[in-house]
Amino acid sequence: MARNFKDLHEREILALAIALEEEDGRIYADFSDGLRETYPATAAMFDGIRGEESNHRARLIELYQHKFGEHIPLIRRTDVNGFVQRRPVWLVRPLGIHVVRKQAEIMELETRRFYEKAAQQVSDASIRKLLGDLAEEERKHSAQAESLEEEHLSHGEREKEDAAQRRLFVLQIVQPGLAGLMDGSVSTLAPLFAAAYSTHSSWNAFLVGLAASVGAGISMGFAEALSDDGSLTGRGHPWIRGVVCGLMTTAGGIGHTLPFLIPNFHLAMTSAVAVVAVELAVISWVRHRYMDTPIVSATLQVVLGGVLVFLAGMFIGSA
Numbered sequence: 001m002a003r004n005f006k007d008l009h010e011r012e013i014l015a016l017a018i019a020l021e022e023e024d025g026r027i028y029a030d031f032s033d034g035l036r037e038t039y040p041a042t043a044a045m046f047d048g049i050r051g052e053e054s055n056h057r058a059r060l061i062e063l064y065q066h067k068f069g070e071h072i073p074l075i076r077r078t079d080v081n082g083f084v085q086r087r088p089v090w091l092v093r094p095l096g097i098h099v100v101r102k103q104a105e106i107m108e109l110e111t112r113r114f115y116e117k118a119a120q121q122v123s124d125a126s127i128r129k130l131l132g133d134l135a136e137e138e139r140k141h142s143a144q145a146e147s148l149e150e151e152h153l154s155h156g157e158r159e160k161e162d163a164a165q166r167r168l169f170v171l172q173i174v175q176p177g178l179a180g181l182m183d184g185s186v187s188t189l190a191p192l193f194a195a196a197y198s199t200h201s202s203w204n205a206f207l208v209g210l211a212a213s214v215g216a217g218i219s220m221g222f223a224e225a226l227s228d229d230g231s232l233t234g235r236g237h238p239w240i241r242g243v244v245c246g247l248m249t250t251a252g253g254i255g256h257t258l259p260f261l262i263p264n265f266h267l268a269m270t271s272a273v274a275v276v277a278v279e280l281a282v283i284s285w286v287r288h289r290y291m292d293t294p295i296v297s298a299t300l301q302v303v304l305g306g307v308l309v310f311l312a313g314m315f316i317g318s319a
Contacts, residue, residue, distance in 0.1 A: 002079055003081065004080075004081050005081065005121075006121065010122045010123070011067070012075055013127075014060060014064045015072050015074075015075045016075045016076075016079075017060050017115070017118065017131070018057060018061055018064065019075055019076055020077065021054075021056045021057035021060060023076075023077070024053045025050050025053040025054055025057065027107065028046045028047075028049050028050035028053060029050055031043075031046045032046040032047050032050065034100075035100065046104070049104070052137075056134055056137070067124070067126075112135055115131050115134045115135035118131045119135060172240070176241040176245040177244045177245065178283070179220070180246060180248030180251075180252065181249070181251065181279075181282075181286070182252070182302065183220050183252065184213060184216055184248065184252025185252035185253065185256070185279045185280065185283060185306065186252075186305055186306050186309050187216055187253075188209060188216060188252070189256070189276065189309045190309050190310075190312050191208055191209070191313065192209040192212060193205075193272075194314070195208035195317065196265075196268075196272075197314055197316075197317030198316075202261070202263055202265050202268045203260070203263075205257075205260040205268070206257060206261055209254075209257030210254070210257055212253055213249075213253025213254045213257055216250070216253055217253070219249075220245050220249040221245055221246025221247075222242060223245075224241050224244075225238045225241060225243075226238070252279065256275040256276045256279065259271035259272040259275055260272060276306065279306075283302045284298045284303065285298075
């Protein structure tokens with residue numbers, strides 16, 4: 001069972017402080033390792049911060065040995081109430097640069113508060129002095145991080161890392177989302193309009209479109225998630241990509257299905273065709289904006305495919 005911080009003695013407080021600095025040092029090492037390939041400048045920044053944590057740990061161990069001997073009991077943050085639980089870094093790869101910097105800020109804030117509270121609780125002058133000094137150093141650590149950032153992140157390096165961040169966003173979010181949107185918008189056209197032309201019933205067309213959209217979303221979601229675990233390609237967590245792809249596939253089909261909730265069949269059909277035109281235009285723009293596809297080429301590819309599928313559904317439904 002976890003203990004309350006107020007019940008810890010000076011020896012236990014120092015042992016806990018040593019464990020915290022060791023954990024923070026390892027986390028910063030994980031940050032650096034996870035970012036080195038894509039964000040080398042930020043990785044170097046976290047190497048510098050890790051050096052600061054290593055210095056804190058060494059000073060704490062030296063004082064502990066002087067006061068209490070060689071054996072340091074293992075007291076972890078999970079053994080004491082009040083600490084924020086940190087998700088292991090290896091579970092959240094690939095690391096996002098802004099998320100990592102935010103987590104580092106939270107770590108430093110929590111550690112500073114720990115030292116401030118610990119300094120108030122101990123009575124030994126030398127222990128109180130060291131804890132107070134470390135609290136002040138943690139307070140300045142944000143400024144030190146900024147200086148490290150200025151040292152390692154020049155304007156050119158920032159531009160490189162921003163470009164890398166955009167590439168990751170395209171790989172992990174835009175590509176699976178665009179694939180789903182295209183599939184949902186195009187593949188559901190044939191069954192939807194075939195049902196519409198064969199029955200001339202808005203409600204029947206809506207049910208077919210809804211079933212086709214949901215089914216396509218589930219199918220595309222699993223296909224994307226199972227196609228690549230992201231470990232080699234850097235495309236991110238497979239289930240995140242699967243969810244993005246599945247939701248966008250469903251959304252792509254639902255868009256031109258909703259107009260068939262209009263009871264008047266001819267009005268519903270006209271509205272659905274208008275929605276299809278907007279969807280194809282949006283897909284063309286996204287391909288141009290994020291996939292660097294020339295706008296004319298993107299428009300021809302998307303619109304031509306959509307028109308062919310639409311015509312197929314119309315002719316089949318009219319047969």
